[in-house]
Amino acid sequence: MKESTLYHWISRSLPQAAWTRIESGFTQRGIPDLVGMYDGRTAWIELKQGVPRWSPWQRSWATKAARVGVRVFVISIRYYLFARARTLDIAVWDARRLFDAGNDLTEVKLTWDNASETFVLPRDADMLRHVLWQ
Numbered sequence: 443m444k445e446s447t448l449y450h451w452i453s454r455s456l457p458q459a460a461w462t463r464i465e466s467g468f469t470q471r472g473i474p475d476l477v478g479m480y481d482g483r484t485a486w487i488e489l490k491q492g493v494p495r496w497s498p499w500q501r502s503w504a505t506k507a508a509r510v511g512v513r514v515f516v517i518s519i520r521y522y523l524f525a526r527a528r529t530l531d532i533a534v535w536d537a538r539r540l541f542d543a544g545n546d547l548t549e550v551k552l553t554w555d556n557a558s559e560t561f562v563l564p565r566d567a568d569m570l571r572h573v574l575w576q
Contacts, residue, residue: 445489448519449476451530452487455567456480459575472499474514478574483513485574490518494535494552501550508541515574516552520560529565533557534573 446463453461459480464473474486486507488500494516496504507514514537519530536558540550550556561570 445475445491448489448491448517448530448532451532451563452476452478452517452570455564456571456574459571470503472497472501472503474500474503480571480575483575485513485515487574488514488516490516492518493554494518496552504537505541508537511538513538513574518552520554530563532561532563532570534559534561534570536573 449461449463453459456478459478461479462477464475464477474488476487476489478485478487488494488496488504496516504514516535516537518533520533533554534557535552539558540556559569559573563570
């Protein structure tokens with residue numbers, strides 16, 4: 443599954459938010475792939491497939507943003523659940539939480555075990571909305 447497919451899953455599961463997809467190559471290195479706005483709040487989201495790996499530029503951007511309280515997340519596809527039921531299992535890492543825990547984001551390795559949350563879309567869309575814009 444491509445990152446663009448993950449974007450479509452998220453935007454369709456949370457249609458009440460305003461979404462902008464940011465294409466790499468047209469921006470500064472490290473800027474997340476997606477920005478979502480809801481209820482006066484903004485969430486920056488890096489989309490990944492499988493076990494996520496951050497580039498040095500992505501880590502740097504997330505560190506600067508987390509330091510000043512910006513909502514930055516990494517969302518990765520873990521796997522499809524029941525393809526016929528059209529559900530998707532995702533994991534979410536909150537860069538602010540990692541940073542607030544005293545982690546140096548340039549050193550943090552993202553694993554399934556240190557994900558902040560896991561969700562099944564579209565079933566858990568309201569919980570994902572709460573995490574992104576709480």
